Amino acid sequence: MLNIGQRFVRWCLAVVLLATWFPAAAMAQEKPAVSLDQAIRIVKDNFAIPGEYTNFSSGFSSGLGADRDRQVWSLNWEAPAEPGAGFHAQVDAVTGEIRSISHWKPGKPGQPVPRVPAVSQEQAQKIAGEFLNRLAAKHIQELQPVPPQDQVIPLGNYGPVSYHFRWQRLVNGIPFPTDGVNMEISGEDGRLVSYNLEWTGADFPAARGTIPLEKAREAFDGAGMLELQYFQPFRRYPPEAGKKPEILLVYRLNHPSGGVIDAFTGRPLVPEDGRYLVEKSIPGGGGGEESFMRMNGGQPAVSVPLTPAEQQEIERTAKLITRDQAVEAVKKWVQVPDNLTLQGANLATDWQNPDTRIWNLNWSDEKDSDNQPRHMSARVDAFTGELVGFDLYYPGTDGKTGTMDRPAAQKIAEEFLKKIQPERFQSVKRDESRSAQPFMPGEKGKNPPFQYFNYWRLVNGIPFPGNGFNIRVDTVQGRVVGYNLNWSDRQFPSATGVLNAKQAGESFLKYRPLTLSYTRMYGPDGPGDIRLVYQPLATGWGVPTIDMVDARSGAGLDWEGKPVSQNPRAYQFNDIAGHFAEREISLLGRAGIFGEYGDAFHPDENITTISLLRAMLMVKFGAQGFSGLSDEEVLKRVREQGWLTESTQPGAPVDRLTLAKLLIRFLGLDRAARVEGIYQVPYADAGSLPAGSLGYAALTWGLGVIRGDGQAFVPDHQVTRAEAAAALVRTLEVKP
Known part of the structure; x- marks a missing residue:
């Protein structure tokens, strides 16, 4: 999820682009219906622009193609004394509607970030509804609120809390998912942080004559939308030494239609070449590389014994090829242009495949020769001397029309692969999905300057998209200019006992049911027709959009290979109404914390050590990645x-003194608590507190985190889940 700062940066980039599109000639040719003066007044009639935002600028953009009627004013107010602070708006120059706003107020250096929102989710929802009625009044009848299911509200120190709300457009009672209103409300002060209205002015086909859902489901099953594949989950952290990443068997959505069924013909809707349907992006990620080097100062110090791991690494690296051998391995297959000279070489390891070592080589043109390649990079396996990838760029290719079509480019790609990888080429299949050829704007009917081809590895006859070849062909130069090999040594599970395709489809559609909805086709000439389709959509706002299911259990999986049911979600506990800690428990539940019992909390049950420690980690760092940790991993992290x-056991109860120690350390005050002879507490049992505990009792009392039973501290009191939740939230309210 993008934080506020990231969204602001992206919004500013869009504003900059709009400003660069300000064509004086276009403005002179056609005067917009809404003038700049009117646009400014529209915004100021609806929002109070802070007085310190004294720098003002504007931009104007005019649509092209099917969106040529869209004209937008961009208005920017900024504070010269506060870099980054600004109020930005876009006003439709045809209708006068506010299309978007963004109000960013960066925190002052050293200023603490509020960790407990002053505005509740219910209050924010009411504020959002008021803004909707004011800014999108003419569209209210066609807007349907999307329930904010499982919207986790983090409590960590990453930035101010904000609440997100969405309303989806309905046309003829049918959803059009790409149109609607998105809104973000600050949990700090109830400010509208961002607002975005997407509204398409186009003709929508009537829903008469559509096939029933059952027929669409038959078409989905019959088209083979889900493919049995091997999948290597993305990992946030490198695997432990000597441990290879796990390979899973999954059914994955892989069809040129993306699972979309034409609601009239009952056939998969496969876009023509150069056209595409708007889809939601699916979060994912890739591996990274960590460079390493060894230096020897030439002055040996006292001999220090080497660990077995260090000795093993020395033995492994002794087998590596040299830099010059790596260069020769590249030149065996690829002609390095004469004007390029080697500028850099380094050894690296793929953090998700720690057993590998790669030579990264870079050539460049020191003279910037005209019409000559400027840069080339290559990667060579430092153990085997195998070329695993290269990229070569020719100036002037971009924007030109290719001299060959896709079949001709494919022939060049496959001739190269047969030459460099004759055996492995026999064990791949070409990816024919829409993602195989990225959309490239250009004139319809003309060859793009580049053609891209992906070849997936086959294991036991099952595709493994994580392995294979990627090829880029320059259709102007008529040669391969990009190549990447990924072929790892892994243990692949057997395909026995997996679901059949129909069963996999049933599981998949539980997460993304086929929904009668409108979608829009896009192409080189811009937005096209609105189509009525059945498409697999997520069930609500904040619900993960899965792409695959486990091939045996049918569980929906995320890109880490984990069941989405284990992902953090917000809890609305059903057994805390009227409880003294209702506010604090509710706040933690909405942050995705204390979900051991689902939507029940069990407030009067004694809390266990592991439950409290897990909650502390999730408060500090966010729920993502911590809810599924094992007990041993939680203990290690804390x-x-x-x-x-x-020393403690995960299931051990927590007494009040232990709670005080944990929370004082959580606040970073342990050193202060251990100072002797400076503390007093108003507890009747102060004189009998265990040695070394007075500082913890005093600080938690003084900070308002723990107040005992009101009369005594009672250090061995068994803490309930409600008491622990209340104390944990109070630590977030401590003023630094």
Whole structure:
């Protein structure tokens, strides 16, 4: 999820682009219906622009193609004394509607970030509804609120809390998912942080004569939308030494239609070449590389014994080829242009495949020769000397029309692969999905300057998209200019006992049911016709849009290979009404914390050590990635944070003194708590507190985190889940 700062940066980039599109000639040719003066007044009639935002600028953009009637004013107010602070708006120059706003107020250096929102989700929803009625009044009848299911509200120190709301457009009672209103409300002060209205002015086909859902489902099953594949999950952290990443068997959505069925013909809707349907992006990620080097100062110090891991690494690296051998391995297959000279070489390891070592080589043109390649990079396996990839760029290719069509380019690509990888080429299949050829704007009917081809590895006859070849062919130069090999040594699970395609389809459609909806076709000439289709859509706002299911269990999986049911979600506990800690428990539930019992909390049950420690990690770092940690991993993480120094068992109860120690360490005040002779507490049992505990009792009392039973501290009192939740939230309210 993008944070506010990231969204602001993207919005500003869009504003800059709009400003660069300000064509004086176009403005002179056709005067917009809404003038700049009117646009400014429209915004100021609806929003109070802070007085310190004294720098003002504007831009104007005019649509092209099917969107040529769209004209937009961009208005920007900024504060010269506060870099980054600004109020930005876009006003439709035809209708006078506010299309978007963004109000960003960066925190001052050293200023603490509020961690407990002052505005509740219910209050924010009411504010959002008021803005909707004011800014999108003419569209209210066609807008349907999308329930904010599982919207996790983080409490960590990453930035101010904000709430997100969405309303989806209905046309003829049928959803058009790309149109609607998105809104973001600050949990700090109820400010409208961002607002975006997407509204398409086009003709929508009537829903008469559409096939029933059952027929669409038959078409979905019959088209083979889901393909049995091997899948290597993305990992946030590198695997442990000597441990290879796990390979899963999944059914994955892989069809040129993207799972979309034409609602009239009952056939998969496959876009023509150069055209595409708007889709939601699916979060994912890729591996990274960590460079390493060894230096020897030439002055050996006292001999230090080497660990087995260090000795093993030395033995492994002794087998690596040299830089010059790596260069020769590249030149064996690729002609390095004469004007390029080698500028850099380094050894690296893929963090998701720690057993590999790669030589990264870079050539460049020091003279910037005209009409000559400027840069080339290559990658060579440092153990085997195998060329695993290269990229070569010719100036002037972009924007030109290719001299060959896709079949001719494919022939060049496959001739190269047969030459460089004759055996492995026998074990791949060409990816024919829409993602195989990225959309490239250009004139319809003309060859693009580049053609891209993906070849997936086959294992036991099953595709493994994580392995294979990627090829880029320059259709102007008529040669391969990009190549990448990914072929790893892995253990692949057997395909016995997996679901059949129909069963996999049933599981998949539980997460993304086929929904009668409108979508729009796009192409080189811009937006095209609105189509009525059945398409697999997520069930609500904030619900993960899965792309695959486990081939045996049918569970929906995310890109880490984890069941989406294990992903953090917000909890609305059903057993805390009227409880003294209702506010604090509710806040933690909406942050995705304390979900051991689902939507029940069990407030009067004694809390266990592991439940409290897990909650502390999730408060500090966010729920993502911590809800599924094993007990052992939780204990390891909290010890690394310095919160836990005593030995304990995961299921052990927590007494009040232990709670005080944990929360004081959580606040970073442990050193202060251990100072002797400076603390007093108003507890009747102060004189009998265990040695070394007075500082913890005093600080938690003084900060308002723990107040005992009102009379005594009672250090061995068994803490309930509600008491722990209330104390944990109070630590977030401590003023630094």
